[in-house]
Amino acid sequence: MELDVFAAQLSFPLDAFQDQACRALEAGHGVLVCAPTGAGKTVIGEFAVHLALVSGHKCFYTTPIKALSNQKYADLVDRYGKASVGLLTGDVSINSDAPVVVMTTEVLRNMLYADSPTLRGLSHVVMDEVHYLADRFRGAVWEEVILHLPEDVRLVSLSATVSNAEEFGAWMGTVRGDTEVIVDEVRPIPLWQHMMVGRRLFDLFDTRANTTAPETGRAATEPSARLVVDQELVRYLKQRQALDRYDSWQPRGRGRGPAPSSSNRPLPRPEVIARLDDEGLLPAITFIFSRAGCDAAVTQCLRSRLRLTTEDQADEIAAIIDKHTGDLPKHDLSVLGYWEWREGLERGIAGHHAGMLPAFRHTVEELFVKGLVRAVFATETLALGINMPARTVVLERLVKFNGETHADLTPGEYTQLTGRAGRRGIDVEGHAVVLWQPGVEATEVAGLASTRTFPLRSSFRPSYNMSINLIDRMGPGEARSLLERSFAQFQADRSVVGLVRSIERDEKALTDLRDQLGGPDSDFFEYAQLRERVRERERQLERQGRTDRRKDAVTSLTALRRGDVIAIPTGRRSGLAVVLETDTDPTDPRPLVLTEDKWAGRISAADFPAPARALGSMRLPRHVEHRTARTRRDLASALRSTGIVAPGRYSKRKSPAASDRELTALRRALRTHPCHTDPDRDRLSRIGEKYNRLARETETKRQKVAATTNSLARTFDRILRLLTERGYIAPGGAVTEHGHRLMRLYSESDLLVAECLRNGTWRGLAPAELAAVVSALVFESRQDASVADRGPTAPIRHALGETVQLWSALRTDEVRHKLPLTREPDLGFVTAIHKWAGGEPLVDALLAAGDRGQALSAGDFVRWCRQVIDLLDQVHQTAPDAQVRSAAAKAVGAIRRGVVAVDAA
Template identity: 35%
Template sequence: MMPEQAGEFRGFILDDFQKEAINHLLQGSSVLVSAPTGVGKTLIADYLIEEAVKEQRRVVYTAPIKALSNQKFKEFKEWHGAEKIGIITGDVVIQPDAEIIIMTTEIFRNILHQEQERLAGFSHVIFDEIHYLSDEERGTVWEESIIFMPDNLRLLGLSATIPNASELAAWIQEIKGHPVKVVYKQDRVVPLEHYVYHPLTGPASFGHLKKVWQKQKKREAEHGSPPGGARTRNGPDHKELVKAIRRRNGLPALYFIFSRQQCEVKAQELSERFDFLTKDEKERVQEILDRAAKQYNLEKWPTLHRLQPVFLRGIAFHHAGLLPALKEIVETLFGENLIRVMYATETFAVGINYPVRSVCFDAPTKWDGVTFRPMTTLEYFQMAGRAGRRGIDEKGFVYILANLDRYRLEEFPSTNPDDVEELTSRFNLSYNSILNLFHNYKRGEILVILNRNFATYQARNNRVSLENRLDRLAAELEKTRSVICQDWGSLSCPQMRAVALRQLRRKERRLRYIRGKKARRAISAEVRELKESLAKLAERDCSPAEQARCEKRAKTYEKLYKERLSLEEQMRNLQVAGRFEADLEAKAAILEDLNYLDADEKLLPRGLFAMQIYAQELLITELYFAGFFHEWDEDQINAVIVAVDYEPRKGERLPRQLPFEYKPIRKIIRDLIFRHGVGEGEIRFFPSLSPLAYEWSRGCDFFTLTRNAPELQEGDIVSGFRRGIDLLRQIRAACLEEDPPMAAKIKNCMEKMDRDLVQVNL
């Protein structure tokens, strides 16, 4: 049934943009939906999936993070039945041949490289959060997925509001050869109001706070008192902001802090001052906690006992370092409106649909893994968009805690949606991508593929734009020059003549005081030449008004000329075709040196193995072919694998004792970097989890394990173990055909790791 006939779906009245997107999909086009957070983009995907189930077509649903994949898996099972839904996330594989398959975008990219025939019979792929294409670290995965997906497959991309969605759609249409429609939704159903909070003003507009702050700073400079007196000496406080929001009837609130530790600290601080729940609500919280404790065998878990008083006051926190079972408890409480204030890191904003009345930011800057930097406008709206519940709130409210003693005014994000940054390509070539390219394509085809990426498309558009601008500039320069006086710049021009006379007087004054013979001769010659030049040309008779007009035109000409020089420099530096050929050549040479490729660019055994490993492919392959996986026992393999691709948090140290010999691994890493030229940042191995993985593999229970490593967060331990399971699954697939006994050994390793609290509960 067409949406304009249906009018509603699952009890929701379809908005015009939803109907438009669905119509385009049903007519066979791919569709990009660019819309603010919280307006119902996912309803379009849900409609498409329901239609596919009715017509027995197959659909792939990709999500940027495993948590969102898991959430969608549970939702779709409820709606369509467990037998119709499957999930593949690397560490979890359930019903991979089902009609609707949910997977991370990385898994979809891997299937395109390795087993594209598995996509036969699929009609659509849904990319949730497709604006991740601009993510510096992972964006290339989205781009590769679009480039390599079969041309007959149609795409539904769901994106936050981005200004160049049309450019992205035009690129996809060009490389896939079918229509790609863009559907925009500019306005939110529940509008947002944006505030900053400071004790000087309470919740206020940024402009108002700026004026008040500047007055206070001026007063401080004059009288030596701190702005606002003692009350503001330590800056604004999160508890005061929550108090102000509560007075304004702004709860529930989602409070973003870009620090795990501060999420926990602030939740504890708030619980010591506020209690938001009624007696009946507290009883419901206790029921949920008791049920979860029994379900996951957490009755003696100290963390749950420590947090129970916080939960019973309607306060919680959520970040990646939490045990998955605790995340589920928090999300259940939040979903039942039993949490009034949730302190969370940015991961809570990705796709998981828990709207609130108010969103708060503890600071205008965020940690990006390298340094603190101002939030982008896109990041701000992605999180701020959680404010305002459709059908409940008339408005959503967004607050930034404004510590102006610590942050500069220019570090605060724009609250204007028109300032959202454009998507830019992050395409790059990994060793795995290169091996798969050489395995699946000939050299000439590879060069064509490398010119099909979004980066090249954007560069080509930029060149066309620059050429058009240069053409317009040339016309403007010619027009401007034609109306400038022909004597402009010569000594006949009154303006130039006045400048020359001033120079002459300065030189004559200098001549009076110079005593050196050579210097006097040089200045005398300059004075004589200038006088002769002035005598040769008569001054043009121009009125002051004419001179002013002429000067204005000349300044315009000079400005245009400088712009032309700048654009010509950009044109010279802009590379369109062949942008990635040098990188391909350099990495192919390293692969040949490592015996992954032969001289004819055919894959050797090492290359055939590495093309099936999607993280740290060179390190894992070298360890495997050096025989270590055969030498190590199963528990040692598990200890090593959790160290591969592990990125330590600040302050993490190497354990004093490891359950394997570290020296041979370090030698392989050094050889890859210093002998073969692999980038130092491309090899990642840090064994802080290795002793824990070894004990876990040998049957240790989780709470005993965590007591021995209080410096590591429980969620990090679980995610590290699950990442290890993902890598083991890849290694098993890579060696299954050539070495079945090793594949069986790796399977045993996985089973030892994938148990109890580490096992995903779906």
């Protein structure tokens, strides 16, 4: 057996789940393996590589991110040699014809759509971190690959532990055939849970309460973890809270009142690390849910006397730093924060987040794995697959910003983060430490640590590019059938089963209630239905009133002119405002305004229950730099000095219910109905209301069932109608010349890019100008900021203006077809990339891309440059105009220099 040969090459015996998965794979089955972080899932992927090689076939090893691809490529090269292993990550291509190729999942998806000859001879595909298919932005790629791979390819899917593994496995069996599901929930390294309160370190769980397995009582993945919280910790927290309440009301100066309590303050970060070092709990990863927080933590440690390395280790660290950063331009080192970063590493301390220069981040990863860096402050992105286990994981807070609001960590997120604790082959146990903060209850932490819920939810939705590729490959009918086989539809159909059962129960209850009213032909049932018609007409008129008010508000906003002074009637921004930029979008106008309290931003119809009207006007400079604090302050002062006063009351449209003849007639019929004066009316009316309410809820469920069933296919049909209208698909269903161009565009704004190329919007731009305009379709500002500038040159401003016009027209069509809206172009990177592609220094480019006076981080700058390069490469391959193709190629060369070139190497 090949498994025996493979296992003999390993330095450790296979665990039971590894052995089971490998045997299934050798027997010709596909496998889905769900196991905790650090359990050794990748061994199964490596066995797939072994099987492919000994049989003379190919194996593709896919990962979700470039860093993981690089890591796995290095591992496989060490085992099989450079001649047998290749790497494809979009911007890097090494030995692509090798029998084993490591690649990002997007690369494989693109190969499948292009029917690449590289796919010939493929026998196995490993999909590492397959749970990424839940990612709302990129998850669809995983399902596309699973659905499109040839049937004879064996799929090895490796996932973190998810609570619905059986459901996911059932779908895999449906679309891929024979698939064995292997679930292992036992951590190879036991995880012990602690809380640090001040300088004291407490066990979270009470091991003495566990009479069955005391040696595993504190392991969060064991059943015993749901036992009571350690009572010593509970008593200490109660004493501390009582002391805090006493301290906070002691006399202070001349009066009494709350005073800051020293016991309330979290332990400084250097002291936390020193305390962990004393307990032998380093190396440690401290998760801080902000990039700025990670950098601040390193700075705090550098200001202290904390040093975690010897002189010999510092010398070894320096050599590794030089290896990774030797090619960086010397004149850019200061702006990159190189010297502070280097000092931190030589003292054994580092940050790790997406805003770092990739060369810096890779250095940190290597040093941490070697045990030379012993304290890392990281954002949660480190928990997503990078092989950087630690002895201890520290959580400063149990709340993080999710992109919209600050939310509590979920049990799944807690498990993902603490899963980094415990290095297999090095540690006998891992440790998770939660730093106590005021308001944090030990029981809440225990609940997080002992709950294992991480359901996998599909994010699959048809896009323009996906849809037209499907049409070209298999036609509308087969494409629709493929979408109906997606995991998203599989989950939707399963949810419908429960709804249908609920509807059946509702119908029985409705029959019972109807009988209590005397049956469907009774007077009281008629009376109940009449009451429902009155209420439904009232609701309908209220909806009409809201629609009319919004229509009035939209009309009034589109009529505003630059310099008009208006009054925002409600909300946090209520008061006077001056219009800086108009917006004539007939569906959702969002003019840019500046309020008298110095806030600048876009308003919408939702801010105006009554129409907006100009109360006066004021003169504005030709160019208003509204993102500059000084400009906002001066304009707000000028606004207040106009003497214009906001009205005290706002007239509103009269309610349609007041003059509606149908509602008047229904109310009259209700009053004159024989049951209206019946002595038993109140009791029977309550039954009637219950009937009507349940009938409404049941109808809502029926509509949900209808909307859910074949929902993806309906979205697909709408996309086809829009693409046919715009000439990407011929009336007979064939893909046109413009459609074939769209097939090769994989941008998030794929159709908008295709429209710009089709209309010659970017024709005549110089390379740096083209890079600037293209950046608007990939860049996303981290802050909710309005357009800062329209571009540094006239050609850029003209091209951006036409691009935005095309986006607006596309958006109108998407609204009409009820499709997800293409993201609005973001001009926040335009000047920065223009400077960089034009050869200007890094520091100028970083400052130009900054927000609120803060320069963009070097890591973010490189990341956005790479995304611009990626789209420019696509433009180079697909543009119908030779000048645009040439400018795109030259722009790529101009961007790929300095720190960007070092990262791409």
